[in-house]
Amino acid sequence: MMDVATKSLTGQGIALSFGGIEVLKGLDVEFRAGEITGLIGPNGAGKTSLFNCLTGAYHPQKGAISYAGHSLEGLPPAARAQKGIVRSFQHVALSPDLTVLENVMIGVARNYHSGWLHAFLPTVRGRHEKAEMRADAERALAELGLAKAADKMPSELPPGMLRLVEIARAIVGRPAVLMLDEPAAGLNNSETRDLMRSLSALASPDLVMVVVEHDMDLVMSICDRIYVLNFGAFVACGTPAEVRSNEEVVRIYLGSDDD
């Protein structure tokens, strides 16, 4: 059995540039299973670019990315998703043609493999698969307090709830690596508190969870470790207490007297 400590998502020397502009400057990073890791930094620091490199949307010019000791080099996002590496998006990306429940069912679709015949014909296997996907999606929605919204269309829900639907879609397939890009954006205080409780409850020894977020209360409350990124380079890494007391971080977020 694989040691939990080795089930981490690691990046070594990740460098990414667009047209000569260095967005990520040789980053070394380790997101460990069993921990919630925060990734913070000002706008334009490179947080989402790092996310995109880890999920396969971008391919860094230099560096290596691996999960549980296996290289992810050259794997497209869909192949990484098959390995259980999933993400949510900074801007809500749900299908307007599908109900909330159906959107969430997509998050678990990769775990099922029935063929085309079952898609078109009323076969027992196809029906069973759909019922299981539906049950999984209903469970995920209920975990986030969205059970009553299951049959609504995305256009009928406020932005905060749509954000939670995205998170439900990300968690429903029991991911190995869960990467959340600004999950609290658009949520009110009460919804953010609910989200914090929910994310803390999701943490498990096998799950690598990474959260990019601007809401410092959320990050400081739920994260075990935090990476601070500025201008494509890490300026700090440590526990919330260590990061909070780091002078460089304070300067970036609050500005220094000289600025």
Add this chain to the structure above:
Amino acid sequence: MSDHPVTIKAVHPPLPERLRELVASDLGSYVLAVVLIVLPLLVSGSWMFAIGVCFANAIGVLAVSFLVRYGGEVSIGHAFFAAVGAYSVAILDTRFGLSLLVSVPLALVLGVVTGVAFAWPSRKLSGIYLAVSTMALALAVPELINNTDALTGGYEGLYVSKPLIPGLPMSFQRYYVALAVLIAVVFALARFRHSRQGLTILLSKAHPAAADAFGTRQVWARCAVLGISGGIAALCGAMLAFAGSTVSPSGFTLWSSIFLLVGSVVSFYGLTLARALIGGAFLTLVPQFLSASGAWIPVFYGLALLGMILLGHYLPRLKEMMARHGGTA
């Protein structure tokens, strides 16, 4: 965090409950299907023939509507896939004496294969660029048929005469086989909408990056949509050959493709039986109704198109207004 109890539906609801849900979900389609089944008792032979061809065209309209609904793209070349299906049936019938039981499945497979074969090289194209590239398919069809006349019969075409069930009148077979295939396609598409593949393809249409992040590659989605659409269009062609009894290059021109798109537009890209029949009627029955209008046919046809589009546009609002008045009365 949730205050709501977790409610998980039974994996296998009892059969009577499922049947009740099925009937209640689409009662209109079932009533329409029954009406179409008894219709030959009420109409003459020439109308029965025309309605049979209308069923075949309705399948073609579904093919284009499927592409729009699931791929977000339009085609002005679907006559190509219809020709693949039509000539599969006609060649196997006239050259090899094989019945529809063999030729229709083969037509379906060839339609899917040609659809995927077109999707792969055009996978990076979208919008007007994809539409124009489909036009290339439509333009090629008549020439392809004429240049393989030893097999296809060239300009003269081929006559499809082999019955599916020997002994039964051909006129009834031409009507009912086309109707059965149309209903089967509608039924299969209704199932597909709720399938794993259907859901992921719909997400891929709206947000390709999100679908990719959950395991559905955009290229796969594009090939799947065009493959399925091509297969349905081939079934349309197969039924045009059987219900219409002849195939020739003039039945699969660029205009045929454009009228399939017109049928799809007037049916508002609907994938139900009623919507498909509205589209099919604009390819078959409406021109027949207007045939006595002489030189005015194009004008009246255009007015009918406009009327249908306006009706479809304003009907939901009218219904809403009537519901509001009904509610406040």
